[in-house]
Amino acid sequence: MSRRGLVSLTTRRSVRRKGGELATAATRRLEDRHDWYATLSARERSWVGMVAQAGIANFIDWLNGTGPADTRTIFGAAPWELTRTISLAQTLELARTVVEVVEERVEDLARPGDVTDLRVAVLRYSSEIAFGAALVYAQAAEQRGAWDARLESLIIDAVMRGEVDESIRTRAAALGWDSVANIVVLVGNSPHSPEGDDPAGAVSAVHRVAQRHNFPVLAGVQGARLVAVIGEATDPRTRVRDLAECFADGDLVHGPLVEDLAQGAVSAHAAVAGHLAAHGWPGRPRPVAADDLMAERAVAGDTLARAALIETVAAVLAEHPSLLETARTHLDSPGLEATARALYVHVNTVRYRLGRVTDIIGYDLTNPHEAFTVRVALTLGSIVEDSSKVIG
Incomplete structure (x- = not known):
């Protein structure tokens, strides 16, 4: 038996006639009962109110057999951003509130013989809308996921290209990166x-x-x-x-x-x-x-790595001639004793100077890879210095 057959035309007309009152009552009930509603902005509350009103209108259409329990119609009354603002659980509370308002007024809305049938109709509508709300959120999540993925890809590209401007920062804020x-x-x-x-x-x-x-x-x-x-x-x-x-x-x-x-x-x-x-x-x-690969990056042609090595190693050691001499000599010697003999100093002096080199440039010349990094830096510094002399 259809819904129209269960509920008389007189009752259906009564529900339609009082649709405005039901929508107003549903909105007022939301304000009174749900704390989360009070935390919404004025615009967001207006969206929720529109959903409540659309819910009443859809119930009337459903009751009259002119339309299904259509969540797309109900939630289409508000932007899909509403699914970001309120949770699925809160949406179900919203749907229950709308249904409660109708259910509480069943005896006023229905003629005596239709009270039970109208209650049954309200319960059926409630279950259909609850299922539909879950579907709406699933679809919104899918759409949001696709949109977020596009935003994320756009931001990654901008970071890699060094083109993070105000528009990119705004997009990043939409993903919570403000x-x-x-x-x-x-x-x-x-x-x-x-x-x-x-x-x-x-x-x-x-x-x-x-x-x-x-x-x-x-x-x-x-x-x-x-x-x-x-x-x-x-x-x-x-x-x-x-x-x-x-x-x-x-x-x-x-x-x-x-x-x-x-x-x-x-x-x-x-x-x-x-x-x-x-x-x-x-x-x-x-x-x-990447900072531990400065030498490799410089050899591979990374101009920023080359500049950094010249500035932080070659230029710094150039300000300490004895340390620069010790570093160069040690890099060309098979060990501390050989370095000491080449410099005509005690081996402890070499150890002290190499310790000072580590202190001021952060590289330990007794570590093979770090020694290689310093060698590349000093080589680059010498090439730049010689090029400057030629140009000069």
Whole structure:
């Protein structure tokens, strides 16, 4: 039997005639009963009110057999952003409130013989709307997920290109990154193959790990590389190790810590350059900091690494002639004793001077890889100096 057959035309007309009163009562009930409603902005409350009114109108249409219990009609009264503002549980409370208002007025709305039938109709409508609300949220989540993925990809591209302007910051804010600081960019091999695997799986894996460890992250696949922009990474090594499982085998390189997304390109450039040059250090760890690959990056042609080595190593040692001489001599000698003989000083003097070198430039010349880095820096410094003399 149809709904129209269960409830008389007289009762259905009564419900339609009092639709405005029911909608007003439903909105008032929301204000009185639900604390979350009071926390909404005026615009958001107006959206909820529109949904409540649309719910009453849809119930009337459903009761009269002129339309289904249509959640698209009800929630179409408000922008889909409403699903970001109130939860599914709150939406179900909203639906129950609308139904309660109708149910409480059944005896006033229905003629005596229709009271039971109208109550049954209200309960049927309630169950259909509850199921429909869950479907609306599922669809909204899917749409939001696709939109967020596009935003995320756009932001990753902007960070990698060094083009984080106000529009990108606004888009990042939509993903909750308006106040995220302490940024580190991590670059490694993507676990998906170029033959057509969906890169969304790699990105989702990064998000799941970040959620588990409670830190913000943006991720994207660029060609064969997987890139992660990590926020609140005051301890970069820990955060990078947390995400290492999301990357395929191969080098995993993170850039230096920077203040915010606007400076993210600095970390991104270092990470990409380090990833390209990492093979130059056979004993490299995984993961490895791009700053620990300065020499390899410089040899591979990274102009920023070259400039940094000249400024932080060659230029600094040039201000300490005895230390520069000791460093050069030690790099060309097979050990401390040989360095001491070449300089005509005691071996303890060599140890002291090498300790001072470590203090002022941060590299230990007794460590083979760090010694190589200093050698590259001094070589670059000499080339620049000789070029300046020729030009001069």
